[in-house]
Amino acid sequence: MLVPAALFTAMPYLDPALKVTFLDVGQGDSAMIELPHRRAVYVIDTGGLLRFGTEEFRMKERPFEIGRQVVVPYLKGKGISSVDLLVLSHADADHAEGADELFKALQIRNLHLTPGSQTTPLMQELAKDASEAKLSYPISGSGWMEGQTRFHYLSPADAEYSGNDDSLVMLLENNGFRVLFTGDLEMAGEKKIVEAYSGELAGLTILKIGHHGSKTSSGQEFLEAAMPNLSIFSTGKDNRYGHPNPDVVERFQDLNLPVLNTAESGTIEVEVVDGEWELRKMR
Numbered sequence: 001m002l003v004p005a006a007l008f009t010a011m012p013y014l015d016p017a018l019k020v021t022f023l024d025v026g027q028g029d030s031a032m033i034e035l036p037h038r039r040a041v042y043v044i045d046t047g048g049l050l051r052f053g054t055e056e057f058r059m060k061e062r063p064f065e066i067g068r069q070v071v072v073p074y075l076k077g078k079g080i081s082s083v084d085l086l087v088l089s090h091a092d093a094d095h096a097e098g099a100d101e102l103f104k105a106l107q108i109r110n111l112h113l114t115p116g117s118q119t120t121p122l123m124q125e126l127a128k129d130a131s132e133a134k135l136s137y138p139i140s141g142s143g144w145m146e147g148q149t150r151f152h153y154l155s156p157a158d159a160e161y162s163g164n165d166d167s168l169v170m171l172l173e174n175n176g177f178r179v180l181f182t183g184d185l186e187m188a189g190e191k192k193i194v195e196a197y198s199g200e201l202a203g204l205t206i207l208k209i210g211h212h213g214s215k216t217s218s219g220q221e222f223l224e225a226a227m228p229n230l231s232i233f234s235t236g237k238d239n240r241y242g243h244p245n246p247d248v249v250e251r252f253q254d255l256n257l258p259v260l261n262t263a264e265s266g267t268i269e270v271e272v273v274d275g276e277w278e279l280r281k282m283r
Helices: 002-014 066-077 099-105 121-126 187-201 220-226 246-254
Strands: 018-022 030-034 041-046 085-088 110-113 134-136 143-146 149-155 169-174 177-181 206-208 230-233 259-261 268-273 276-281
Touching: 030 066, 041 066, 041 099, 066 099, 085 099, 099 121, 149 187, 169 187, 187 220, 220 246
Parallel strands: 041 085, 085 110, 110 134, 177 206, 206 230, 230 259
Antiparallel strands: 018 030, 018 268, 030 041, 143 149, 149 169, 169 177, 268 276
């Protein structure tokens, strides 16, 4: 009886594939990166619920928890009990509210926050649960290598936090496979990245579309600089914002850029071996 359990436990460490997963967290963002041979596990954003007119994220009991009921079960279902790095792109509830549940259920070794966001109410509340993690505030130009995979932050350029355009924007590169995680970056932030990193943008494999397809993001200049092979909207089905905006969808169509939406496809898993990638939709 112990043999199947041992094989299940060992399999991820024998697997040479890089895995990038865009979780279906409704109207929010969450992604997971699993490096080859499970060398490391990273989570970028945790989803969460936008709660208007109150500070309900402070309540101990909530009717529904994205982190506890969606993200944590997905990770544990993969046999993951610890996360090497949690990146919270910025201090919006639909990207970061679920983080407290991850800290309660899993071991989080490192936490990256966009500089200045630590003073926001949401992040101050999170600090009570996040004390175990080593905290960093990366800016544009910082990065690291893990095995054959490179991670590079393209934004923000300073330590003053003003919202969406100060989202942590991270580029992953592995043997020609390249993914850009954009948080809620808007057109002003996109313009800065194009000016500073146009060469690194060119020929993206996958773009996680900024701000859920809001009309304030995914500008023409930015898309023409990146020309991703696949772009992914992370939205809730029939969401109140009308995301993705029809004008943004049309922009992708005019450039012949394929798109998927978690609202329609569910969780989207991508496996990469030697630069070749395969995609699986969970709905």
